[in-house]
Each structure stands twice: as structure tokens, then as C-alpha cells.
Amino acid sequence: METDPEAEREASRLKGIAETKFKNSNLKSALKHAKKAQRLAPSLEGLSSMVTAFKILRVASKSKEWYQILQVEPFSHINTIKKQYKKLALILHPDKNPHSGSEEAFKLVGEAFRVLSDKVRRKEYDMRLRIKIQDEKVALDDNDDGFAGKETFWTACSRCRLLHQFERKYLDQILVCPGCKMSFEAVEAKESNAVRVFRSGRLSEKMGSADLKTKMGNVGLKRKTVSGDTKMKGSAGSGVDGESGDSRKEMGGGRGDWGGGRLRRRTSSVGEVLARSKPKLVEDREESMTLAEMQLEAKRRANQAKLKFKLKEKEMEKRGKKEKKREKEIERHRALKNKDLEVEGQQAAERIVDLENENGVLAKKIVDLRTKKRRTVKKTEDLQIVRQETLKKSVDLVIERHKTSKTKDLEIMAVEDSDFYDFDRDRMERSFKKGQVWAIYDDDDGMPRHYGLIDEVSVNPFEVKISWLDLQSNGDEGLICWEKQGFHVSCGRFKVSRKTSIDSLNIFSHIVECERAAREVYRIFPTKGSVWALYNEAALGIEGSNLSARDRRSYDIVVLLTTYSEMHGLSMAYLEKVDGFKAVFKRREIGCHAIRWLEKDDVRLFSHQIPARKLTGDEIPDSLKDCWELDPASLPSDLLTIGWGS
Known part of the structure; x- marks a missing residue:
């Protein structure tokens, strides 16, 4: 594909600006101009390697993350690292790439490869990196709330009896259980107003272990949050999550007081609050259904599924029609644009012919000036050759003086x-x-x-x-x-x-x-x-x-x-x-x-x-x-x- 000369000139100008910015230690601006030049003329000599070098130096200026410097995924296989190092070394080697930043980037790539190819140094670096990623993830989890700013309610599946949290707009509607994948009616499970329940599984209330065991002893309830992190199984005579009072003491430090900050526990905070406030469990309506009622319920669910499927098909059909219509519009605009471009091209060609006919004399003068310029350049080159020969003779005279005497x-x-x-x-x-x-x-x-x-x-x-x-x-x-x-x-x-x-x-x-x-x-x-x-x-x-x-x-x-x-x-x-x-x-x-x-x-x-x-x-x-x-x-x-x- 031929490059537009005007775009190539603009790319060369931007490349020069990028080199100047780099020399002035403005790496961010240098990388910005180099990327603009690459978008205009990707095949411009040395531009691709310059962008690669500036990216590596930009990463190193923030923090020396060796995987980012080599442009590979963290904890990549050693073969991937070797292959990427050879690729970058070939691009950035100073013997083949004398452009700005290549020598510094080549040294950084070599240093990154030396660290990651050394088993001991890489093991220490990977351990520090994993700790950093884990700390960031924990901080993100502490601040993340999928239902932030939304009103929610808790409900239980009538089949598997798992508790789930949904937005309040789905109250009293037929939903699909995330656990057993069956339909059920979303009836709200009331909670006590005396406690606060957090979806992430944290409690900020004081509750003794004996009180918890008493209130949860007879609750036959399984719970699973939407996030899938925590589960709770209750059975007669057992504590939360099947733990005894001794294990409860280990988690709480042997105190009945849970105050002094938030406590992360594997048991479900929602299940504990429901047990403590003695909520009314959702009725298991299917146990009291007759055979005819169960058949009607199954037929109703099948009809709902068919209705949903038909609605989905209609939606897909409408979307397909819109896409086809949009494609036709795009094709029509493209055809009109191409036609306009052809007309403009013909008009431009006619103008060029007219200009060539009118400026024939000017073109002849330009040829004469170019001829004179070539002669001047040749004379300059001859003078340089004479000057070099004179310098060489003076050096040879010095050497000859050492030889002859x-x-x-x-x-x-x-x-x-x-x-x-x-x-x-x-x-x-x-x-x-x-x-x-x-x-x-x-x-x-x-x-x-x-x-x-x-x-x-x-x-x-x-x-x-x-x-x-x-x-x-x-x-x-x-x-x-x-x-x-x-x-x-x-x-x-x-x-x-x-x-x-x-x-x-x-x-x-x-x-x-x-x-x-x-x-x-x-x-x-x-x-x-x-x-x-x-x-x-x-x-x-x-x-x-x-x-x-x-x-x-x-x-x-x-x-x-x-x-x-x-x-x-x-x-x-x-x-x-x-x-x-x-x-x-x-x-x-x-x-x-x-x-x-x-x-x-x-x-x-x-x-x-x-x-x-x-x-x-x-x-x-x-x-x-x-x-x-x-x-x-x-x-x-x-x-x-x-x-x-x-």
C-alpha cells in the first residue's frame, strides 16, 4: 500500500518533535508524538522501534515491572520470556537501531531478562509481585459492593432453600435460582431491624457464642450468596457452619463480645441474623400441593418458558432487522462517498493537466536549477575529498618522520x-x-x-x-x-x-x-x-x-x-x-x-x-x-x- 506523501511528511515532523521531547526528558510527550506519527505512516524508517523503546522507558520511569518491560503477561513461561527478549533485542540493538531511546531501552530489556531468567531472582520477584497483587485485590474487595446505591431484599428458593440477594424491583416475580437453576417466586424473607447485615459476610453486632448456638440450633436452612464465596448449613444441636462452641472461641478469641471492628467469618451473616431474629421461613408450598396442582404449576412454568423464548426470538429478529437496515445505510453512504471521490479525482486530474500546460516554462527552469544544484554538490564533494587527502598526507608525513629517523x-x-x-x-x-x-x-x-x-x-x-x-x-x-x-x-x-x-x-x-x-x-x-x-x-x-x-x-x-x-x-x-x-x-x-x-x-x-x-x-x-x-x-x-x- 502506497503511503500518502503529505502524511509521511507530517509523520517525519512528528518524529522529529518526539526526538526533541525525548532529549528534553519529556518522555510522556515524546511517546504521544511518536504514536501519532506511527498512525500516519507506520512504515516510516525507525518509527516502530522508537515507539517500542519509548513504551519500555515509560514503564521503567513509573516502576521497574520486569514483565511489563518485556511486554509479556506476569508469570509467563520461560520460553515465552526468551522468545520476547530475542524479539525486543533484535529491534532495539544499538548496532541496528541508532534512533533515540533504543540504547537505554535495550539495557532495560537485558536487565529484565537477567532477572527473569535467573531462577532464584525470579522466584523472589514473583513472590513480591504476588503479594502486591493480593494486597490490591483485598483492598478492592473491601471497597467493592455490587449493589452499592441499590435497594435489595433477601429471598429463599422454594426447592433448594438457598438464600439469595436481589434488587427490590424483582420482588414477587418468578426468578431462576442461581443454585438449582429452577424457577421460584421471589418472596421476601423478613429480617430483624435490630441488626445490620452486610452482603460480604461481615457483622458489626455483639453476639455471644451461646446465644448464637441457641438461636441457630433448630434452623434447618442452607444459604448461598450470589457471589458464591460463603455457605452455611444448619442442623439441630450444632453451631453456625457446623462449628462447636470451642471453634467459635478460637475465631473470636474466647470472648462473647464481637465488637472492636469488623470480623471476617466463613459462616453466612444473613443466616445468623435470620436465626437470631426468628424470621418466618418461606413456606415449602410444594410439600402441600396436590397432584393436579403440581401439574398445573408445571404447565404454567412451561408456558412461561415458551413465552420467554418467543419474546427472545422476536427481540433477536428485531435486532437483526435493525442491523441489516443499518448495514444498507452504511453501504449507501459509502457508495455516495466513493462516487463523490471519483468526481473530485477527475476534476483534480483535469486541473493538474491545465497547470502542466500553463507552467511548461516554469518546469524547464526548475530542471535547469536542479542541474546547477547537482554541479554545485559535486564541486563540494570534490573539495571534501581534496581536504581529506590533504589531512591524510599530513598524518602520513608524521608517521614517515617516525619511520625514517x-x-x-x-x-x-x-x-x-x-x-x-x-x-x-x-x-x-x-x-x-x-x-x-x-x-x-x-x-x-x-x-x-x-x-x-x-x-x-x-x-x-x-x-x-x-x-x-x-x-x-x-x-x-x-x-x-x-x-x-x-x-x-x-x-x-x-x-x-x-x-x-x-x-x-x-x-x-x-x-x-x-x-x-x-x-x-x-x-x-x-x-x-x-x-x-x-x-x-x-x-x-x-x-x-x-x-x-x-x-x-x-x-x-x-x-x-x-x-x-x-x-x-x-x-x-x-x-x-x-x-x-x-x-x-x-x-x-x-x-x-x-x-x-x-x-x-x-x-x-x-x-x-x-x-x-x-x-x-x-x-x-x-x-x-x-x-x-x-x-x-x-x-x-x-x-x-x-x-x-x-
Whole structure:
């Protein structure tokens, strides 16, 4: 079925509004606009998965009900849960669905599946859910009254002698017994005005067990409420519901007083009140009937049944005629509407032909403008290609400089030896594997700020083919301004770009811990326990505003106490150098006051990660326990001087 172009444009507009609302954390409005767009153009790309993601996030924002997040019935079979998880994972996977909300919804679906596929965790969750549902049901039952606001009366069936409650408009009419399914005349069973009877089976009167047993002893009456919850059988010499006085004491706490609130009992409150007030039982008229009277009664009932059946048939016949008449009217209106649409379509076609004949010259101009536009676009693409080739040549020149001048390269990468750990062992030829991301030294000041993805590795002779990772700014003005000031951004989302070959180990620093966010997209952020160089905020302030970017690069060394989170940021502690060592650092302060939190937007202050090892073992002096040794190759030269510190 072809989609109306106008509807598709409107759906695209609504989809854009939904994405904007989602980015502004207005999930309810985002879901509303996405649903409207789906109704207009269900086949619009990414719209169905967007609606699914927004629904899941909407459910999670209210309460994390795992069954609702997976969109299955509560307590579903594990096979149903697995099938639904595979379906939602295929729809929401970030590699195939980069649209708004899919990544967050994908994580929620995965978390729901982990809970429900774990037998122990699911058992605990199902128990809490059942308790919640039961509490809601009990609360509903306490507040529910099927005859609320209606006047009712109690009557007994003349055959099975069961008590039933009906609306008063059915008094003295022939009704069908809900118990034995036989007809009987609804005669009211009078109740005492001294007590209140509740249909749900509760009493709010004081009644002793001995008094109840005396008044109910000789009543041969069975009772069943319309709801079917409670029954009562009475027999001579027994208490209510066949219970003795001892069982009555167990239910009532051994007291004759039933006050102090409502009491739920399995016995029928109506039967107890009728017994207590000594009502007149409904006469069993059939026991005193003669054979002729019984035949007349049976004939009367058969005639009533036939009459009801005929009335029902007539009602169905009338309803069928009304439905047919209505269908004919609908068909007639539809035919008239189709005819009007055909006439309008013919008129529109004639107008289009007239417009095409009158605007032939205008159409020719439009074609010429489109041709010029294509030429302009082609020139722009050629300029972009030239710009990329120029950038590639500049990068290749940097690599070539490392290749052609080994002596110079060694001179540039020469660093102090470490005190304890040999960091060069982690960057041997055998350390490189396909798919790793390595930090690469910056030619500006020799710090490891660039990243490269290993595509191929050759050990003898050593050569690696890498793909550079470029930062995705996504139009963030803060990041763009930061880079324009000469500061490189080392944390964020990076995309695979140009490729090159390198045969020198000296430009590589260490393996980077990262997360693959999507195809050819990697997330690189500080993790718990890692050591980073942080741009000194005092040097970035007003005092250093007149200095160049190179001169303003003063660093603080920090250790991460938590892994970066987009919601909470991260926490860190400052390190200071241990006197008498080249690259050994310790915590500047210990305690809650020594912890600093960085918000999400402050991660741009991180300059580069420094490979580090925590000092442990018997050969380490006790004074250096809980200290870190840092790779001298990643430390600024001013921090390598022995004796530097606070």
C-alpha cells in the first residue's frame, strides 16, 4: 500500500518533535508524538522501534515491572520470556537501531531478562509481585459492593432453600435460582431491624457464642450468596457452619463480645441474623400441593418458558432487522462517498493537466536549477575529498618522520627508567592483537592522547595497520570551543576513520579500556582504579588566560574511585609524589573530604591516561604500601624531578 506523501511528511515532523521531547526528558510527550506519527505512516524508517523503546522507558520511569518491560503477561513461561527478549533485542540493538531511546531501552530489556531468567531472582520477584497483587485485590474487595446505591431484599428458593440477594424491583416475580437453576417466586424473607447485615459476610453486632448456638440450633436452612464465596448449613444441636462452641472461641478469641471492628467469618451473616431474629421461613408450598396442582404449576412454568423464548426470538429478529437496515445505510453512504471521490479525482486530474500546460516554462527552469544544484554538490564533494587527502598526507608525513629517523625517534621517546615496574614489557611486539585500541603519543608534548584501532599485526618484521579514532562532537559547542583553544579531548565517543601502517613501537603507550557502542563507534571514559592527568583548573583560569595552550598545560595527577557514569559523573582523589622516587605517587589526603566529584560535562578536563601499577609484595618497603608507580613515559618532564611534591 502506497503511503500518502503529505502524511509521511507530517509523520517525519512528528518524529522529529518526539526526538526533541525525548532529549528534553519529556518522555510522556515524546511517546504521544511518536504514536501519532506511527498512525500516519507506520512504515516510516525507525518509527516502530522508537515507539517500542519509548513504551519500555515509560514503564521503567513509573516502576521497574520486569514483565511489563518485556511486554509479556506476569508469570509467563520461560520460553515465552526468551522468545520476547530475542524479539525486543533484535529491534532495539544499538548496532541496528541508532534512533533515540533504543540504547537505554535495550539495557532495560537485558536487565529484565537477567532477572527473569535467573531462577532464584525470579522466584523472589514473583513472590513480591504476588503479594502486591493480593494486597490490591483485598483492598478492592473491601471497597467493592455490587449493589452499592441499590435497594435489595433477601429471598429463599422454594426447592433448594438457598438464600439469595436481589434488587427490590424483582420482588414477587418468578426468578431462576442461581443454585438449582429452577424457577421460584421471589418472596421476601423478613429480617430483624435490630441488626445490620452486610452482603460480604461481615457483622458489626455483639453476639455471644451461646446465644448464637441457641438461636441457630433448630434452623434447618442452607444459604448461598450470589457471589458464591460463603455457605452455611444448619442442623439441630450444632453451631453456625457446623462449628462447636470451642471453634467459635478460637475465631473470636474466647470472648462473647464481637465488637472492636469488623470480623471476617466463613459462616453466612444473613443466616445468623435470620436465626437470631426468628424470621418466618418461606413456606415449602410444594410439600402441600396436590397432584393436579403440581401439574398445573408445571404447565404454567412451561408456558412461561415458551413465552420467554418467543419474546427472545422476536427481540433477536428485531435486532437483526435493525442491523441489516443499518448495514444498507452504511453501504449507501459509502457508495455516495466513493462516487463523490471519483468526481473530485477527475476534476483534480483535469486541473493538474491545465497547470502542466500553463507552467511548461516554469518546469524547464526548475530542471535547469536542479542541474546547477547537482554541479554545485559535486564541486563540494570534490573539495571534501581534496581536504581529506590533504589531512591524510599530513598524518602520513608524521608517521614517515617516525619511520625514517630512528635515532631521532629514540631521542624523542627517551624517558627515565622506572623505580620498580618495567612498563616497556607491556608494549612488546607480542602485546599487539587485532581489535585492540592503543593510546598513541601526541607529537605536541609527547603525552598519549590519540587512539588507534589495531586492524592487522605482523611480528617479523614488526608492522601494524591501524585505523585512527576521531572524536564525535555531535555539535557540542563546548567540546568544539575546547579543541579550538588547543586542548585535545581524550574522553567521549570515537568513530573509526582513516587507516595507516606503523612499524615503530615507540609511538604506542598502552592498551585502552573501551566499550564498543555501535559499529565503528567506541566509548572511552575513565574507569575505577585508573590514573589520569587532569588539566590544572588554576592554570586554565584568569591567571593563565594570556598564555598559549602549550604554556597553560599544567597537570594534577588523580586516581579514579568510581567508573564514569553519564548520570552521576565520577569521583576521584588527588595524588602527590613520594619524596626520593621518580614516579611513585600516593594519596594527597584520605577521607570523605578528600574525594572530589566531577559532573558529566567536566570530563573534558582529562588530558590523558597514565599507565600505573599499585605497589604490592614483600620487596616493597612498608612506607610505599598503598602507593602507585606511574609510567615515566606518560608523565610531564617537570614531574619526573626527584623531590617534587607538596
